[in-house]
Amino acid sequence: MMKSQPADLDTPLTLAELMRDAAAPDAEATGPRYWRSLSELADDGAFTEQARKAAARAQAAIHGLDDASRRKFLTLMGASFALAGVSGCAVQPAEKIVPYVEQPELIVPGKPLFFATATSLGGDALGLLVESHMGRPTKIEGNPSHPASRGATDIFSQAEVLSLYDPDRSQVVVRNGGVETWERFLRFAVDLRERKLAEKGRGLRILTRSVCSPTLIDQIRRLREQMPEARWHSYEPVNRDAARKGAELALGSPYEAAYHLEKADLVVALDAELIGGGPVGLRHARAFADRRDPEAESPLKLVAFEPTPTLTGAAADRRTPVASADVLLVAAALAKALKVEGAPDLDGKRIEPHAAAIAALAAELEAKKGKALVVVGDAQPAEVHALGLAINAALGAIGETLTLAPPADRGPVDQTASLVELARDIRAGAVDTLLVLGANPVYEAPSDLKMAEVLQNEKLTALVHLGLYNDETAAISHWHVPEAHFLESWGDVRSSDGTCSLQQPLIEPLYQGRSASDVLAALLGQVGVPGQQVVRDYWRTKLPAESFERTWRKALRDGVVELPAPAEGEAPPAAGAPKLDKVQWPAPAAPSADELEIVFRPDPTIWDGRFANNGWLQELPKPLTTLTWDNAALVSPKLAERLGLEDQQVVLLEFRSSSVEAPVLIAPGQAEDTVTVHLGYGRGRAGRVGTGIGFDANKLRRSDAPWSSPGLKVLPTDRRLPLAVTQHHHRTEGREPVKVSTFEAAKHHGEGDHGHHHPDFSFYPEPPVPQSEDYAWAMAIDLNRCIGCGACTIACQAENNIPVVGKDQVLNSRELHWIRVDRYYEGTEAEKENPAIHFQPVPCMHCEKAPCEVVCPVEATTHSQEGLNEMTYNRCVGTRYCGNNCPYKVRRFNFLHYSDRFTSAATTPSLQLLNNPDVTVRSRGVMEKCTYCVQRINEARQNAKIEGRKVGGDEVATACQAACPTRAIVFGNKLDPESAVSKLRKSERSYALLEELGTVPRTTYLTKLTHGAATPSHEEPRHG
């Protein structure tokens, strides 16, 4: 196919041509059939040139096609490249069909291995253990030795395995739209290095996201030593600028605050997502849940003021919706009541309805001095952070519930300012080379910077982009290098508390990706130094030489680097007392009826857009709205009423001369005049999953108003956009699926009405199978610990090969999640502006008297001797009677061939590697549901049998349980009186869902407890 005339090479290829080429490769023109390395191939310059042009034409052809034929085209393109011998796309490791002659150590087919590594998000890190089957990473668990994880994971890290195998990841080095090789890029890098060394780095800029890799930071430091005029910019769309600037205002230096909820009795969250969003949220969530235990001395009380409902607000004992701009007023009122020195005297008229509650709260804080904590969210301006620090100092929190340390991320303090400066310099023509390492500024920069335009400045002659995807920035870059996933590369990360972890590859890079370290190594003149060497070399300088090898190996094994104790002089200087004298209090910019307030938030599941192509995260219901596959403009019920808006109605959001169209979603708990939009959607080049869905909120974002600002106009249109919401009904209709009581009642009444002992009484006959006397598996879910984050759902999806079904199927309520998190609003119609919010994870109940088993005509769902309600997939004929007769509606049906829908073997072989080999992949027409991770029970049983013992009562951990950040889910043997689950089942708080039906569920719940009255309605009057 490379025989085409040169003239042809500049015109886009047609599908027909490509099919012809793929069908009849020309032996003479095709690349060598066998080669040892890509460089060997690349030596054939003319050949490469042809291949590059052909690929460019292919790419042009792709963009001219509609979706369906594009998909077909992609498969063909893969085939044609393979035939051309350019890229076999190292899709999977070579398959061995003969047994090993010498068995490699530890590799036992069917036995997974676990490796420690770590991930990072927003400049913070999370330690992980990755399950690997025969060289394929399939499942991510938290690393119990890592302080942020303690064995738990968040939704993002759970979903990373899918990103690893994502067939849409960038697979080839691209230069000006044509295919290139890494070797040619290296040649470019070496030239660049020589040139820049001569120029002392003038005109060279590096743009990263928040960096927490000590090696990378060191490489950048070394580069800047060699090229002193080079500059490092970093920008993270979800950044902590305000918090650092606030600390700078109050303390004189950008200290990072760490909160110790485990020491706190009373926490006030001011627009803070304390228990969600990234690694630090996990740490807080665990501490929060532990401190909410009714056994605890004085259970923690949480009070939240926030413009838009968050997990923190939902978990709070009292949450008050206030506009983002009014949070300052709340903080000022608290400060004044607590007599904080330098507290501003602001007009508190807008928060008048809450004045009494704030005064009472101040008194409570006063009484809890030393055990109280005020947390200000990252979305609040620096002044509020400064004020928060001052309040905390007045409460004696600093050093107790709050400690201050220099930030883990060593980049620029004010990332937004740093990006603004970069844009200004490029415009001024002062930048000729920009390395964008892992960032995507064209999509994620505030819109006033016009980054797409800026980056095409003609003085900028070398724009180099390293990224997981060939994204918006890659499209206009001169060079694009595919980035290696963290599961494919060497690296290291430092978490916010200083814990360092090593990242080790679990698989050869699937798509020949390179890490940021590799690119910087090239610029540092270390061409060809392997990634492992770079990381090791860095750590050699940090760890004692005599025990280096031992420490290194131990760090790889444990996932945490044992750092030597800092010498006396090395300890960072302690922060002084916060002072407010330098703070300029902003003029009140409160929203009004015509000028609504816009609030930006990272998306709860796809964050700033980096996870946009991850189907698991797209389909995970966003915790408070249960929305999937889209973002929406969240409005309060009152505002919706005032503007005549309905769910799914498209509105035009106008903010400072920019506008976007967005569907409306009415969110109870939203502040009245505030509209929330989530970042991360409206991607132009995310991949087949994430491109073109939702709207791009970055278009409204400004560098001077990154998180919120008044001045938004909402103009209704008469169009509607269907939104795939998984829960259509939000009230409990007088039923009590979630039981709520108070800590006080739990303490005083003991046997009170806050929980029931579920009698195992039922009219239904015993299961026809004799029950085991050794094992009876059961699960207890503590609603008092559950924060509704959804990690269980994603963990289950990863463990059990649950397919993604797509927006159209979710719209028709056909999502396949085996464990769902129900969300209920509690309160009267009048309280719909601020209802209490409850979460309830619902897996299969594994009823002892299961209604589903009785009605199956073919015995496809039966009772095991250990009480599991089992599905035999290949016996199921799909009458769906079991699904109908399940009172909990936890059964899921393969209405279509979902397992092949997004992961067809023909188009996406890489996704086949993702499946857990211990779990059957279900075909269409078959019912499925939660199995209590029966594969994990069986593994434990095998181990126990080999060791000649019984399976321990707490030995088996289900996937949802393992991932749960708050340890809300407990699984085990209820016949073992010492097991955690049998103890929890005996708790006074224990109850079964719909126990009056006599189904005798094995999954039970524990009553949720709050401070004060069970319903927040009694706490304070609702405001408008």
Place this chain on the structure above:
Amino acid sequence: MAETPHDDGRRAPLPPVLAPGHTYGSVTATISDVVLARALDWRWAVGMGIASSLLMLFGGAVANLLFRGTGIWGINTPVMWGWAIINFVWWVGIGHAGTLISAILLLLKQQWRTSINRFAEAMTLFAVACAGMFPLLHMGRPWKFWWMMPYPNTMALLPQWRSPLVWDVFAVSTYATVSALFWYVGLIPDLATLRDRAKNKYIAMAYGSLALGWRGSARHWSRYKSAYMLLAAMSTPLVVSVHTVVSFDFAVSVIPGWHATIFPPYFVAGAIFSGFAMVVTLMVPLRSWFGLKDFITDRHLDNMAKIILATGMIVGYGYAMEFFIAWYSGNPYEEFLLLNARPFGTYSNAYRMMVFCNVIIPQLLWIPAIRRNPIVLWVISIFVNIGMWLERYVIVITSLSEDFLPSSWAPYSPTIWDVATFLGTLGLFTFLLFAFIRVLPSIAIAEMRELVHEKHHEAHAAHAGHGVDAAEAREENR
């Protein structure tokens, strides 16, 4: 009880069950000519054309279903049963009239059944055929349908006997088998008549082989009669059992709105209700198009209308009892569904329409003039057909859509493929009916001849003034 035309002076005399003046010959000729002699009727051709088109639509819908899966329908989680099950129950219900008319009315010696039983039985068979399609097609893996049968296999696995779906398999297949046998046995003398009257040799051979050598000897008649009566006796309990078992699909479950002890009688009454309505729907145009008004008289319409009225009242009682029990039981889920969701919720339109069609409209049948007005009666029968379809819609959809946990509630709406499959079975049904009309005698010739005989003796007895009442006279003549 059939009344003699003159035994009640206060009311207008009832029309006869057979128009006067017919002889054995005229009866035989009129009925068999529809099959053997009449030219192709344009109305038949148009009807057959429409039916065939719908049948092709059915083929397309089924092919798509098998290729892509049940996901082409509107079903979801929680509403995992949709139009397929609604249609199944609807068609099975319609399939009740035939056997009821043939068997129960035969045993009760209702002579007016004679001219409509053959047609009603055919309708039953075809309706059951349509009904049988749905449980097969609605399965996720329809090619495994035989796993529902007890067959010997190496896994020694039998169906799960506690499941009402297994009972269904037996109930419906038994019903279909017995109905087909009953129908075929009844056809034997008429097939012989057609054999004898056919002028074309091959047609004669075809009917002849189907007539199983019937020669009309006294021994044949004697054995035929006892076989027919035995089959009637066998079919009778089936009329009650089939829909009772179908109602168990719902009643045995735990779902509010399904789990109700009233379901078996209420379903059986509903089945007869809809079955008779369908007979009226088909009979009224048929008798006019094929000149059969002498055999299917206004008397027949009147009697059927009375049965529709009676069963409609039972169905109405069923609705009322559902309300009462929901309130009386204090079960919050049932209370919500019946007192709130159905009359006032998402599907309230369907519910209200159902009550209108099934309870209010049939009240018109109290008026004798309406019972005997074919056009009005026909319109009412259409209402009942729609109403009974809606009843199944209300039962299946509303109960599943909003059951125990509000978090799982989700609305249901059908897709174009649901509609296509339903229209397709309507096509299959009418296709079979139209074919039947042209191929087999749609009125039992032998039984009509018997009726002529009886009428003759009745008239003779009345004339002779012996004072015996008609039933006794018939008994004597037998």
